[in-house]
Amino acid sequence: MNTYDVIILGKGPAGIIAGVTAKKQNPDKSILMIGEEDKGLVPCGIPYVFHRLDDVSKNAMGPKPFLDAGGEVVVDKAVGVDLDARKVKVASGAEFGFERLVFATGSEPVVPKFINGYDLKGVFYVKKSYQYIEHLKEKANEAKNIVIIGGGFIGAEVAEQMHLEGKANVSLIELEDQCFSKAFSKELATIATDKLRDTGLNVLTSTKVDHLEGENGEVQSVVTSAGEQIPADMVIMSIGYSPNTALAKDAGVDLNSIGAIRIDNFGRTNKNHVYAVGDCAGTIGFLTGREDNIMLASTATAEARILGYNMFGIKIKRCFSGTLGVFSTEVNNLSMASAGVNENTASEAGVEYLTAKFSDVDRHPGTLDDTQPLTVRLFASVSDGSILGGEVWGGKSSGEIINTISMAIQKRVTVYELVSFQIGTHPLLTTAPTKNVMIKAAEGIIAQLHK
Structure with missing residues (x-):
């Protein structure tokens, strides 16, 4: 041995x-x-x-x-x-x-044994397995009607991609009022869900799956609690891990x-x-x-x-005192990201906060041909103005801006420090130095702190 x-x-x-x-x-x-x-x-x-x-x-x-x-x-x-x-x-x-x-x-994917029919042939999961995903892709290419259950990041992204592939009728079912609701605020989750629908994808929110129906052991349809029957020769469960x-x-x-x-x-x-x-x-x-x-x-x-x-002796200190969820996605060419607190998670934890957002464009001047809208929303403590969370949506720079906000949260940066944040700008790369969206959002919170 x-x-x-x-x-x-x-x-x-x-x-x-x-x-x-x-x-x-x-x-x-x-x-x-x-x-x-x-x-x-x-x-x-x-x-x-x-x-x-x-x-x-x-x-x-x-x-x-x-x-x-x-x-x-x-x-x-x-x-x-x-x-x-x-x-x-x-x-x-x-x-x-x-x-x-x-x-x-x-x-491992959660198996919803509480849904009758979960074990029918044709019911799949999004497993982190090369061989399994290869098999799933082969079956998806043959399917005529696909239903994805669960509108979190993986479920929504799989649904969008399968719909764009154009080989099947694809439906996405989500129990909550909007997709992405566990990571995004209601405002951003609504924007994301609307963007999904804009692709032509059939998105059913506020919808509970009652059971799956099959014939000869193979799935044939998904039945909602309202009695709606959605044809499905493939069902993909994406309700968590x-x-x-x-x-x-x-x-x-x-x-x-x-x-x-x-x-x-x-x-x-x-x-x-x-x-x-x-x-x-x-x-x-x-x-x-x-x-x-x-x-x-x-x-x-x-x-x-x-x-x-x-592993062989403490060499560096773990500098983060808790795990900070930093999420990002792109739906229908709209990039969206979040970090830390939003109104949903703050409410659950009983945290008081102030919030402000600012929208502009991600290049300057806005007449440049590749300019895209950009919005930053910040959440901060009512006591000292420390950054607790943030959301960004618009162009692809959203993914890196949220990483800056994540660092601000981890280092307990306040909105007062953020307004003196020294930045580099360029017309082809960033927003204008006079109206950086993150700094302007911080100023919106400072205005509330000094009312």
């Missing part, structure tokens, strides 16, 4: 970045990564294989950076972990010993109240030299201070870098 200084279970973004970072910091340590499939996927790129990329191979992600750094990879399924014997068993029967173990086992923690639980690793692996600020579990990172690991919400589980590759890789640096 070969023994390694570190074994990482999982070959997704969290596992790869943790492995690369740990290996570069500790080149003398032997690190093995175990994953079930030879090829992986960029998780956030999955929707685009159904139209824009048009091929699963164009969204492939593999452990090459880890191999280049000197790591080793075994393509097999881990089926058992013995923490007392310090060994991992894989499906082929082989065993590998370890000094340190990292669970980076990701997440749950942490993949079965191996960890069986090994005696503690889970938190929502079923994720309980870790401290440096990814350490309750077991000595056993760590967890990514979707399978729990987090603490930036705003609530409560147990949470933000399943984003960007969050996972941030945590993975911290783990990689500190």
Whole structure:
């Protein structure tokens, strides 16, 4: 049995970045990564294989950076972990010993067993599996009527891309009043949902699925609680993901109240030299201070870098005191992004806030031929004006502006500091220096603070 200084279970973004970072910091340590499939996927790129990329191979992600750094990879399924014997068993029967173990086992789609007909043939999920998505794409190309259940980011993006592909009649069903409602404010969620509808996609909001009907074991339609019957020879469930923690639980690793692996600020579990990172690991919400589980590759890789640096002793401090959800998407050529607090999450947490927005264009002067509208909305504390959240929508610069807002939130920047933010501008690249949308939104909050 070969023994390694570190074994990482999982070959997704969290596992790869943790492995690369740990290996570069500790080149003398032997690190093995175990994953079930030879090829992986960029998780956030999955929707685009159904139209824009048009091929699963164009969204492939593999452990090459880890191999280049000197790591080793075994393509097999881990089926058992013995923490007392310090060994991992894989499906082929082989065993590998370890000094340190990292669970980076990701997440699995939620299976809605509460919906009768969920187990009919023709019901699919958006799994983060290369082989599964390849099969799903093949079946989608043959389908005539596709229904996607769940209007979050993945569901809405898959629905848009399948609709744009034009090979099937596509419907999107969402229980809430708008799509994207868990990440966006009501205003932005409404804008996003309207943009989806503008593509011609059949979007049914405020709609509850009652059951699926089938014939000879194959799905034929989706029936809503209002009795509407929507034809479907393919149904894609996209109602969320749950942490993949079965191996960890069986090994005696503690889970938190929502079923994720309980870790401290440096990814350490309750077991000595056993760590967890990514979707399978729990987090603490930036705003609530409560147990949470933000399943984003960007969050996972941030945590993975911290783990990689500190696996053999604390070298750098984890500087974020809670997980900050930073979301972005593009629907019908409109880019949209959010970070931190919005009116929905603030209300749930009982947080008082002030908000202001400012709209302009993303180039100057506005007569330039590639100019697009741009809006920034900020949320700030009523007590000291510190930035708690933000939303941006308009052109593609929205994706990077939200990252600036995210940094402002993490560093507890106030609206007073933001108005003296020294910026670089250029007519072909940015808004005008006289009316930077982020600074103008901050001024809107200052005006309220001094009423």
